[in-house]
Amino acid sequence: MLVDIHNHILPGLDDGPKSIEEAILLATNAVDNGITHIIATPHHNNGKYINSSSIVKEAVNNLNKELSKKDIPVEIFSGQEVYFYNSIVEDLENDLLTLANSGKYLLIELPRNHFPVSTFETLYKILLRGYTPIIVHPERNTVLRKDKQKVYDLVNKGSLVQITASTLLGEHGRNLKKYTIDLIKHNLAHFISSDAHHHVKRPFLLNDAYQYVQKKFTENQVTYFSENAKHVILGTEFQPMLPISFQKNT
Ligand SMILES: [Fe+2]
Numbered sequence: 001m002l003v004d005i006h007n008h009i010l011p012g013l014d015d016g017p018k019s020i021e022e023a024i025l026l027a028t029n030a031v032d033n034g035i036t037h038i039i040a041t042p043h044h045n046n047g048k049y050i051n052s053s054s055i056v057k058e059a060v061n062n063l064n065k066e067l068s069k070k071d072i073p074v075e076i077f078s079g080q081e082v083y084f085y086n087s088i089v090e091d092l093e094n095d096l097l098t099l100a101n102s103g104k105y106l107l108i109e110l111p112r113n114h115f116p117v118s119t120f121e122t123l124y125k126i127l128l129r130g131y132t133p134i135i136v137h138p139e140r141n142t143v144l145r146k147d148k149q150k151v152y153d154l155v156n157k158g159s160l161v162q163i164t165a166s167t168l169l170g171e172h173g174r175n176l177k178k179y180t181i182d183l184i185k186h187n188l189a190h191f192i193s194s195d196a197h198h199h200v201k202r203p204f205l206l207n208d209a210y211q212y213v214q215k216k217f218t219e220n221q222v223t224y225f226s227e228n229a230k231h232v233i234l235g236t237e238f239q240p241m242l243p244i245s246f247q248k249n250t
Pocket of ligand 1: 006007008081195
């Protein structure tokens with residue numbers, strides 16, 4: 001069982017595949033990566049796309065039907081990549097989708113160019129309700145990029161962090177690659193996922209990323225990432241490795 005928890009595989013909903021044919025090609029690419037379970041996470045509330053839970057669920061059903069017709073051995077589950085906004089907490093019970101609809105993990109994207117002052121407070125409220133926020137690709141937020149200690153603070157206060165396979169593999173430059181490696185070294189990365197959008201331009205790359213982790217770190221580290229992703233699909237809790245601060249005295 002290999003799970004990808006962040007990708008844009010559903011056709012026509014966002015900047016992912018434009019057609020069902022493109023979605024099938026992307027699913028085939030996932031299978032080539034050994035992936036068996038895909039949590040589809042279309043953009044939601046990011047200023048460009050709104051994908052309510054009913055829209056996502058219908059698209060997931062349609063794609064699963066097409067995949068089983070074509071005997072492509074991968075199953076799609078519903079989710080959203082929720083762009084951060086202050087009233088996330090109020091929408092948790094009705095409008096927002098947890099990953100794999102398990103009622104536990106919520107995928108959250110922070111703005112690119114700033115770190116909202118309400119971030120910690122909002123995440124705290126989400127945690128109080130019994131949900132676990134997963135912050136996606138911190139390396140794309142300019143504030144977190146400059147200040148890794150802020151990532152430590154987020155994790156220390158109960159959020160989890162997902163890094164992107166292509167970034168770890170160096171596709172977005174050496175600096176960002178090093179950034180994601182540093183997060184792994186400080187136990188501040190809990191998941192690697194594809195953020196796949198297109199079978200050629202932004203494919204899954206999960207297999208390559210796991211192989212890289214095995215070479216650069218250990219087999220145990222690969223197991224940690226893949227087991228954590230399994231917990232997300234099951235909606236079960238796990239014990240994250242203790243985060244290591246970037247400040248020497250803490
Ligand atoms: Fe994404």
